[in-house]
Amino acid sequence: MSTFEIKKSGTVYDAVIVGSGAGGGMAAYVLAHAGLKVLMLEAGAYFDPAKDAQQLKFSYESPRRGASTVRPFGDFDAAYGGWELDGEPYTTKDGTQFDWFRARMLGGRTNHWGRISLRMGPLDFKSHQIDGLTDDWPITYDEVKPFYDKVDRMIGVYGTVENLENEPDGIFLPPPKPRLNELFIKQGAEKAGVKVITGRGSVLTEALPNNKDRGACFFCGQCGRSCKVYGDFSASSCLVIPALKTGNLKLITNAMVREVLTDADGLATGVSYVDKETLQEYQVLGKTVILGASAGESARLLLNSVSAHHPNGLANSSGVVGKYIHDSTGASLGGFLPQLMDRKRYNEDGVGSVHIYTPWWLDNKKLNFPRGYHIEYGGGMHMPSYGFGMGMHKLNGLVPDRDGNKREAGGFGASLKDDYRRFYGTQVGMAGRGTAIARIDNYCEIDKDVVDKYGIPVLKFHYKWTDAEVQQAKHMQETFQEIMHGMGAVITSKIPGPETNYGLEAPGRIIHEVGTVRMGDDPKKSALNKWCQAHDCRNLFVVDAAPFVQQGDKNATWTILALSMRTSEYILEQRKKLNV
């Protein structure tokens, strides 16, 4: 008898959800609360921030003092995973680059994200008219607005009402007050003609009305480590764990989904997966299959789900699956404020999301690139961790010593020790996050020559920036320098020039990749309809960032949540009508 056996369960769930991040988590939350029997498969480990967060640890509680040797965003960062996963490669094509960050854990990347929670605006959904470079979504801001509103009330977001046309206001909790360096930024930016407004983040600056499971923020500024009192949004703490409490959701972790199963009529019947710990193969059945595995993984799953009915991969008769992938643009600049040397010490940790930011403020008619970017700001008296004090020999010669004498760069001993104290908390940094144009020739596809350690064919990426993104990065750098100048800061970063595309980060680095299974009204040009339902397979839905037609300069999570909620409610309606 063969020892290789695929275990097939006879249970038919109302829905099988692949992935537990913002999209999968929201679908599980809505459907389980509505009484559906739901199965969720997560490729990583169980993770509950209440027990597993590295919150409130000091740097000396890490042998590497928080260095990013093992975890790309530091030893206390919440993400299990990174740019490379052991035994799970991906490849690139034609000398192009795409860096793919994957978190393998309950809640996925929402455990460590920046909690910056921006709505896409009316122009972001209908952007074709702006310059003809991009396609419109099949839906408008007004259609999504009620769901953004519900997400705001259900999960909580702070901010201020600003009445900006393409930066829609939400239902806001009180925002955190600006820190000292942020007041300098506000002043400097104003001199440079750059608007600065209060940040918008999913952190409970006050208790969330009608929610007894989540605690209010206590201002440790460590959202990236995930929160033990559930004071910020993670899909684990705010969606999946509450959904499990309904008794209607069954969760299987360490389940790496191989493909979506379909029947002779081409409808989805369930999925097959491998248990990563035992390597046992399974097939599970569902009346509806919902993919929330991430833009990359959902495309990979569909392309690997080849059948007689779907020879081109599932939901891919149009051939668009994998195409139009786009990440946000990103570039940054750092410096310090000499006027803050020897500053008074106090706790200014604040919240772990942005206290202030700059929404896009210019008119493209006067610019040599399309679309825009927002600016996020940082700096201040952080907990010292690995890297603290490094490069002092490039700093301490730039300003006179305490007695006003020229200071020789570098050094050692008592005067050097004092320099670290003097410079503490003077740093200031800024980073742009902008719109990249979705292009058909930026794509991911199956690499037919490479499989991962479970035998699943992997993704191959082909992604190039164009002059549109490069010129945007150049503009960012010019703006950053003006703001730095306006606030009297000394720039310490090397100012990047054309040789590095003006510091434009490689595609993927901003971890906002979207667009691989895009929605649209025309089945020849899109994989999903406006409800994120596959044109080719009516009981298959995609609820992560894959359905995005064109991202604005807004971070994707809040839109993923709103769209997943909208799709989940649509599934409930269709069930009533017996359509799915």
Added chain:
Amino acid sequence: MKRRESLKAIGLTALSTGLLLDSCKSDTENKQVPTSKQATPEDTAGREAFEIERDKKLHAETFFTKHEMATITVLGDIIIPKDEKSGSASDAGVPEFIEFIVKDIPTHQVPMRGGLRWLDIQCSNRYGKPFVECSQQQQLEMVTAIAYPLKAKPEMAPGVTFFNRMRDLTATGFFTSKIGIADIGYAGNAPNRWTGVPEDVLKQYGMENVKV
């Protein structure tokens, strides 16, 4: 859940919480007692199995020789000596940190090992002894020759490069230690209520009227 309840939920007592929240309202510069637990070898919640295994393996290995460690210790205390405010690099466990970090980040290994050897060769040519056996005056003379990148002689370049790295690792090791965090005056990592920049600080920088 209110803030007070959520703090109780993670094991901070009602008493200390009350004190923290009240003190923060009136006096934001009040130094707060860190409330987080100390790390113990058993404290592995939220760590992946491979991470625990890797740390164990690195701790069991030794990279630097006794002589190299002695040199690192002397250099570290020259870079960050004891003063009226806090202890020295070795008081803060910097040599042990450097031993760990070069195993954790192996790109430090060759530059550190080679730099230490370069230093010994220099000292042996100049003073006929390896660095640790030189007099204090000789050691300071040697360090001075490599500690100032812009005025060091060209032939000292390898030493300057090494000393920059040694300075960086010493500073990072020191200021991320318990002694160093107290020295630098980091006042956070403790539950509080952030209500904005203290009034006196706003006044000091003329920021009273800057609003976002």
